[in-house]
Amino acid sequence: MLTMRKVSKSFLGVRVLHGVGLDLAAGEVHALVGENGAGKSTLMKVLAGEHIPDSGTIELDGTAHAFTHPKQAQAAGVGIIHQEFALLEHRTVAENVFLGREPTRFGLVDRRAMERRTGELLAELGETGISPRTHIRELSVARRQTVEIVKALASDVRILVMDEPTAPLADHEARLLHGLVRRLAGRGLGILYISHRLREVFELSDRITVLKDGRHITTVATASTDTDAIVRAMVGRDLSAYYPPRASSDAAGAVALSLRGGTNKRLKGIDLDLRAGQVTGIAGLQGSGRTSLARALFGAAPFSAGDMTVGGRRLRPGNPREAIRAGIALVTEDRKGEGLALRQSVRDNALLVTRAVPGQQRATAARDLADLLERVRLQARGGPDQQVQFLSGGNQQKVVIAKWLAAGPTVLLFDEPTRGVDVGAKAAIHTLVRELAEEGLAVLIISSELPELIGMSDRILVMSDGRLAGELPAGASEEDIMRLATGPAEEGTDAA
Numbered sequence: 001m002l003t004m005r006k007v008s009k010s011f012l013g014v015r016v017l018h019g020v021g022l023d024l025a026a027g028e029v030h031a032l033v034g035e036n037g038a039g040k041s042t043l044m045k046v047l048a049g050e051h052i053p054d055s056g057t058i059e060l061d062g063t064a065h066a067f068t069h070p071k072q073a074q075a076a077g078v079g080i081i082h083q084e085f086a087l088l089e090h091r092t093v094a095e096n097v098f099l100g101r102e103p104t105r106f107g108l109v110d111r112r113a114m115e116r117r118t119g120e121l122l123a124e125l126g127e128t129g130i131s132p133r134t135h136i137r138e139l140s141v142a143r144r145q146t147v148e149i150v151k152a153l154a155s156d157v158r159i160l161v162m163d164e165p166t167a168p169l170a171d172h173e174a175r176l177l178h179g180l181v182r183r184l185a186g187r188g189l190g191i192l193y194i195s196h197r198l199r200e201v202f203e204l205s206d207r208i209t210v211l212k213d214g215r216h217i218t219t220v221a222t223a224s225t226d227t228d229a230i231v232r233a234m235v236g237r238d239l240s241a242y243y244p245p246r247a248s249s250d251a252a253g254a255v256a257l258s259l260r261g262g263t264n265k266r267l268k269g270i271d272l273d274l275r276a277g278q279v280t281g282i283a284g285l286q287g288s289g290r291t292s293l294a295r296a297l298f299g300a301a302p303f304s305a306g307d308m309t310v311g312g313r314r315l316r317p318g319n320p321r322e323a324i325r326a327g328i329a330l331v332t333e334d335r336k337g338e339g340l341a342l343r344q345s346v347r348d349n350a351l352l353v354t355r356a357v358p359g360q361q362r363a364t365a366a367r368d369l370a371d372l373l374e375r376v377r378l379q380a381r382g383g384p385d386q387q388v389q390f391l392s393g394g395n396q397q398k399v400v401i402a403k404w405l406a407a408g409p410t411v412l413l414f415d416e417p418t419r420g421v422d423v424g425a426k427a428a429i430h431t432l433v434r435e436l437a438e439e440g441l442a443v444l445i446i447s448s449e450l451p452e453l454i455g456m457s458d459r460i461l462v463m464s465d466g467r468l469a470g471e472l473p474a475g476a477s478e479e480d481i482m483r484l485a486t487g488p489a490e491e492g493t494d495a496a
Contacts, residue, residue, distance in 0.1 A: 004059075010054055026190055028207065030206065034422070096147060102114060116132075127143075142177065166178075178204055199451075212233070246458055253276035269467065280445070283460055284463035324357045327409050329413065331412070331417060346385070346386055349388050349402075397417065414433070414447075450481055
């Protein structure tokens with residue numbers, strides 16, 4: 001169906017693709033993996049006509065093409081869905097699906113035909129919960145993703161490129177998308193699937209291609225390989241290097257944060273101790289109350305009842321500013337929406353908290369800032385003056401962490417710390433988290449990736465329906481975690 005041969009591309013004299021090749025069969029899900037900067041998105045943009053290659057060939061069904069514009073690729077049957085949605089929020093689903101290609105009748109837009117065809121495409125995908133007349137602003141993130149797919153199908157695509165499609169989705173939404181991808185492949189579409197989530201790569205794909213530093217490393221049948229081999233091809237080290245050694249059982253220090261009977265609209269009677277030098281993992285299904293717990297501890301959704309102490313001093317934070325002054329920091333799951341000012345520099349973002357909350361530890365000197373950014377292993381070509389929006393997901397997350405370290409916290413809460421981050425950046429963040437714990441911080445990690453939670457935690461608390469369902473020791477199995485997460489939470493469980 002598709003053959004790309006010896007594709008090379010440079011920007012401003014910097015070679016980002018070095019003679020990369022790729023092929024795709026009809027009905028195949030072909031995963032493309034690699035660290036940020038490996039060349040995945042660039043290669044796909046060449047295929048979609050967004051970049052003109054310096055050299056190399058693209059063949060569709062044996063016919064050579066030289067795309068110089070996305071419309072040429074679309075006309076040849078190639079569609080691409082980017083990480084950032086290209087939807088107009090104040091227009092309807094049908095208007096977005098046919099944007100720039102509106103059907104006309106008697107010289108006017110045929111709105112009825114547009115809505116009818118959109119409805120047919122939604123029905124083909126089994127999506128009955130979206131009306132063609134619904135405005136985009138009224139849709140969830142998952143359903144906006146579906147609209148992007150319908151846009152591509154309306155152009156009669158045969159090859160669909162999906163770039164990190166599940167990055168903004170919750171687990172249950174990602175599973176729905178996986179089913180949709182399988183149905184599309186079953187209809188004969190060829191799908192090129194870019195993802196940092198190796199678990200979904202192995203669940204969905206027929207073959208995996210690994211890129212590193214703009215070069216093709218390997219293409220293998222998914223059934224003939226494993227996660228460790230793919231990680232080794234991507235970053236040059238084994239999967240075991242993902243997770244630094246855990247602390248010894250006697251490494252935990254004094255209680256840094258204690259909560260008894262923490263209750264609000266979402267949480268019910270939470271008892272919790274976070275100790276200095278210890279990494280506490282929080283597991284649970286989507287909607288179990290994991291994020292609600294972190295936000296309550298941080299004062300963003302305060303407890304209505306219960307007793308909480310930080311460093312031995314009683315505190316019930318009514319807002320984040322009070323929590324910050326008490327030494328609590330929260331790395332939220334939505335780094336772009338809540339963690340960063342994307343159009344500001346690395347420097348300004350790293351100093352957001354210390355500037356906003358008087359009395360906090362300050363790192364205003366150039367040397368202090370340089371030490372801080374080196375501490376989090378930030379890689380920014382433009383240095384402290386580079387706008388954060390132009391950093392990779394992993395480096396953006398490192399800036400968020402730097403912002404909180406500048407405030408000198410004693411309790412550090414991480415909600416999905418490596419979501420949308422490549423494997424190299426994941427390993428760097430894992431190492432940093434362990435270093436912070438060894439320095440005496442009390443660390444809490446919430447993660448939907450059970451291997452990450454198991455690999456990083458000194459102990460694991462499992463939530464279910466707003467309660468703590470139980471506690472498991474370091475190294476607990478995924479089965480043990482899911483057994484607690486899916487069972488009824490016991491009234492008054494004490495996980496201290």
